[in-house]
Amino acid sequence: MLSLSIVIPTRRVGPHLKPCLDACRRSLPGAEIIVVVASAGADSVQPVEQSDPLGLPGPIEGATHVLSATRGRGPQCNAGASVARGDLLLFLHDDSILPRQAxxxxxxxxxxxQVELACFRLRFDDAHWLLGVYGWFSRFDSVLTSFGDQGILIRRRAFDHLGGFPQWPLFEDVELLRRxxxxxxxxxxxxxxxxxxVRFRRNGMVRxxxxxxxxxxxxxLGAAPTRLAELYERDRG
Known part of the structure; x- marks a missing residue:
């Protein structure tokens, strides 16, 4: 049986992580869980000193590594991968809930x-019909329908061969999948x-x-991911 490491980049440590982590432990009970917290001043991977860093009860202790790395999903995912021990790596957003049959x-x-890379399909935590349409298209793989919020499962050997994620704050997932x-x-x-x-509810489903x-x-079309990340953050508010 293949061993699995889950890498979860997040902006901050807090109770918002609990649903994601609970689902990870429930759906993939034998997996190593690595949480990578963004730190604007960190140029390298740093362990976070902690007794109970996530504010969660005992089961998380000893089963999760908590690291600090330069902010941005690309750098944070690479930082988590650098300490992961699994044959398979699962990169998961901190607001994503795995299916029970994962x-x-x-x-x-x-x-x-022969299988080196896989993604799950996507569903939003809102029953709006338009979000249902968006989610339905996630069953197909393309540059317009496959993203990191679906969870990216990849063999360690393939991840290393591809050179990991680009050190980008945005579209690092799209670039890895393209490669x-x-x-x-x-x-x-x-x-x-x-x-x-939440972003769809806040900004409008179509907008x-x-x-x-x-x-x-x-x-x-060639725009710099760093510039696009600035626009994304501005729109995010």
Whole structure:
């Protein structure tokens, strides 16, 4: 059986992590869980001194590594991967909830040595019909339908071969998947990751999707991810 490490980049330590971590322990009970907290001043991976860093009860202690790394999903994911021990790496957003059948789906998919990379499908925690449409398209793999909020499962050897994530604050997931497709097919698992729809509720269902589409179009046309990240943060408020 393949060993698995889960890497969760986050901006801060707090109770918002609990649903994600509870689902990780429930769905992938044998997995190593690595939380990587953003630190504007950190140029290298640093362990976080802690007795109970997440404010959670005992089961998290000893089962989770907490690191500090330069802010940005690319740097934070790479920092987590640098200490991970699993044959498989799962990069997961801190507001994403894994499906209960994640372990069975993962082991079944990666039983074939030919499979190097997979993502789950996506569902939002809001029943709005338009979000249902967005989620439905996540069953297909393309540059417009596969992102980090679906969870990215990748073999360690493939991750190392690809050189990890680019050290970008935005679209690091899109770039990793683009590189990976030159090497192997990205498998879409039938399980569904549930993620937060807070930005859609705050900014409007259509407006937020248009903002997302505009940013990725600019990225595909060659805009610098650092500049796009600034625009994303501005719109995020």
């Amino acid at each position: 372990a069975a789906l993962t082991q079944s998919a990666f039983a074939s040595d 990976a497709r030159r090497r192997a097919r990205v498998l879409k698992l039938p399980g569904v990751v549930t993620t937060s729809a 937020q999707q248009l903002m997302n589409a505009g940013l990725i179009l600019r990225y595909l």
